[in-house]
Amino acid sequence: MKHLARLQTGRISSLVVLAVAVLALGALFALLPTTSNDSAPPSSAPDDADSSRVARLLKAFPDADQSLALVVVATGDGSAFSAEQTAYLEAAVAGLAAESVAPQAVRPQLNEDRSAAMIAVPVEGAGGESEAIVEQADRLREIATEGRPDGVDTYLSGAVGFQADTVNAFAGTDVRLLLVTAGVVALLLILTYRSPVLWLVPLLVVATGDGLARFVVGAIAERFDIAVDASIMGILSVLVFGAGTNYALLLIARYREGLLAHEDRRVAMREAVAGAGPAILASGGTVVLSLLMLLFASLSGNRALGLACAIGIAIALAMALLVLPAAVLVCGRGLFWPFVPRPGAERTERPSFWGRVGRGVRRRPATIAAATVVVLGILAVGLLGARIGLSQTEQLLGDPESVQGERVATEAFGSDYGTSLTVLAPDDQAAPAVASAKTVTGVGDATVSGAAEGWTRIMIAVEGGSQTDEAFSTIRDLRETYADDATLDGVLVGGPDASALDENDADARDRNLIIPLIVLVVFLVLVVLLRSLLAPVLLILTVLATFFASLGAGNLLFQNLLGFPAFDNRVVLYAFLFLVALGVDYNIFLTTRAREERARLGTRDGMQEALSVTGGVITSAGIVLAAVFVVLGILPVVALAQIGTIVCIGVLLDTLVVRTLLVPALAFVLGERFWWPARHVKSRVNSPR
Known part of the structure; x- marks a missing residue:
């Protein structure tokens, strides 16, 4: 880090570094392909799930694109x-029939x-193209309301209807x-720096990093056929701006600290990079x-998010350093x-407020530690009765x-309104598959609906709303x-609801695997x-406490x-990922500085x-x-609103309670044992009173 600091702070080398960075960034922006990421999140059960196998086999049916x-x-x-x-x-039925493939x-x-009517209209599939889906829905609405x-x-x-509304929901959100x-x-x-100009430099650097990250992620996604949708790109921008700004605040605060001690700003920046860079x-x-760690997930959406955001954070880190x-x-x-x-000026980056907080925690560390744990525990109690899904x-x-429309249909038709499943059975097992289905509670009807390449399709009506x-x-x-x-072998249950169930089960497996890996x-x-x-x-225990407290408060x-009524399936995993990975940042910033000061002052x-x-920073x-x-x-999207809210609560708890009160209190209680098994270092100066 010291070699990098010298390179960036030399009279000539600093200009060379900046010029090379500008040229490299310009070349990357010019060469990388431009991609659009306004698409809605696709439904993607694991490839080996029954519903995914059904989806692949249905492509052989004549009406596969319906x-x-x-x-x-x-x-x-x-x-x-x-x-x-x-x-x-x-008249509406006649018009819709003319638009239907059947x-x-x-x-x-x-x-x-x-008092109500349902009209099922089989139509030609839009092939997953967002514009085609919206155009098709608009056309059907126009006919139905004429x-x-x-x-x-x-x-x-x-x-x-659901596909069109989802596409419309994400339209333009990328830029907004x-x-x-x-x-x-x-x-x-601006509020932090109280300067009309200083904020421009970190903002431009972070914004450039975000733009580069979007280009790089888009190019990689296109090259390797990775589904990166608008929600992933939205989270990417939030992470790059949030983390990049955090890194900029820490570096500039350390630089300002150096400017109060040195006339030469290059020396101040050299110390800032060498001091803040490792943290x-x-x-x-x-x-x-x-x-x-998300690359170990079974869901493609989780893997795509992990890869995209890892690239974004790496670019934000490179831009900051x-x-x-x-x-x-x-x-x-x-x-x-x-x-x-300037040297000799009042050291405004050390507000007396934080000095008073430190002295207050030091006077009663055990009491404050216990009180903060109780507060976090009370918030975590909010998880009682929580549901996922x-x-x-x-x-x-x-x-x-x-x-x-679904709500009106449910109210009007009651148990007669439900969803449908697609079952594929080998041709010689079609009859017993239909008979077995009719014995299952919740199945309204089961009828054969075509065959292709040795598979018979059975449409099964199911009571209850979609994905309930x-x-x-x-x-x-x-x-x-x-x-x-025993008479059936290889019968597969698929369809949108089966795919959603398989996706939910995979989400649960991913949580059980990824969360321990992150820890x-x-x-x-x-x-x-x-x-x-x-x-x-x-x-880690303090960060986990923050996670459960913020989840309970959320x-x-x-509710x-x-x-x-519940958490979306991916909220728990994503909230854990962001709160633990990002929340530990503030503990890293604090404890690395405490470790640095420990050599001079001792632990307390x-x-x-x-x-x-x-x-302050x-x-x-x-x-x-x-x-x-x-x-x-x-x-x-409810999932993103929930993730944003939970992470917001957790980050505020981390910065205002855990990092400010709990972690210092633990260090004050334990003293040199806090760093066990590191060798004891005696304090070289008198303790402040």
Whole structure:
């Protein structure tokens, strides 16, 4: 790190470093292909799941490219259709039949009191193309609403409706999320630095890193056929802006500290890079390694997120350590105007507030440690009664038309309204497969619907809404029935709901595998960095406590204020990943400085000094990271809103409670034992009183 610091701070070499960086970045932006990442997240069960095998086998059927639109028509007041409304309904059915690939199958199904009708419309598939999906949905809506009389509501639901609403939900969010994130970071940097110019340099460096990360990730995804959707790119931008700004805040704070001690700003920057660089490198390396653990996941979406975000953090780290020091240095000391730090000036980066906090914690460390643990425990109690898993109608914000349509259909048709499964059986097992299906509770009907290449397709009607616990229970029972039937061998249960169930099960397996791997990675990094065994264990325990507390607080907030009945399946894993990998950053910033001061002051005085010096910058960094994660709520997806909220709560707890109170209190209680088994170092100065 010292060699890098000298290279970046030389009179000529600093300019060379900056020029080479600008040329390299320009070349990469020019050469890398431009890709669009506005697509909605695809449904992707593991390749070896039954539903994935069914999807592959269905491609051999003549109608493999078909999809299903469900048009729901209902009177607004629950009364029976009038003569005028019935005539409109018949005309709508005729128009929709003309648009269908199976006109004879387009027939209205009326509920008992004739106040609602469902029209199933088989249509040609849009091939997964976002624009084609939206155009097809718009066309069907136009036909279904033409000549609609007063007192009737029409909704487009089913596969086509949900796909179109999901695509529309993500349309344009890529740019909007980027602009809002950059705006939030700019505002917080201005408030932090209290300078009209200083904020521009780190923001431009971080924004350039984000742009480069998006180009690199897009190029790699296109080259290796990795599905990187709008939600992954949104999380990528939030991570790069959040982590990159954190690294910039730490480096510039250390640089400012040096400017108060040295006339030569190059010496100050050299000390800043040599002093803060190892902590920044360890912090970024921890995040990158933790993200790479997602490559062991069974779900392609998890693997794609891990790869994309690991690349983004690596680029943010490179920009902070390679480009930012030279960029800040060439701007001169006046970059801090109007509060220009000079030798002999008041050391404003050590607010007395953090010194008082350190002294207060040191007076009663055991009491404060116990109190913070109790607070975190109380918040974690909010997890009681928490559920994991949202139905299809609960996954989008804003109550789109497809969700409204399914809700109206469920209310109007009750148990007669459900979802359907696609079962594939070898041709010689089709009859017993149909018979076995009809014995399963929750199965309404089972009918043969075509055959191809030795497989017979059986369509099974299932009670319960799409992706509900009731539907999932029926799928599990159906699969168990087939597995227990000695006359059946190789029968596969697929369809959208079966795929969702397989994806949920894979998410659970990924959580059980990835979470321990992340803990192991963080522990090993802390051991190497701090050269201790006890301190890493304590730091990981504090971060885990923060995770459960923020998850509990989030659950209370979701259920009582925001109306989310459960966590989305991926929320727990992603929240754990970001809170542990990013949350440990602040402990790394604090404890590496405490370890540095320990050699001079001893453990207790060193921790108090570290808290006093780093308190302001770490708090600012935490607020920035918490704020950018809240921006994820712009994307109209419940999962991202939940992740952003939980990480925001967790980061604030980490920076304002755990790093400020709990970790220093543990160090004060344990003294030199905090660094066990590192060799005891005696304090060389008197302890502050």
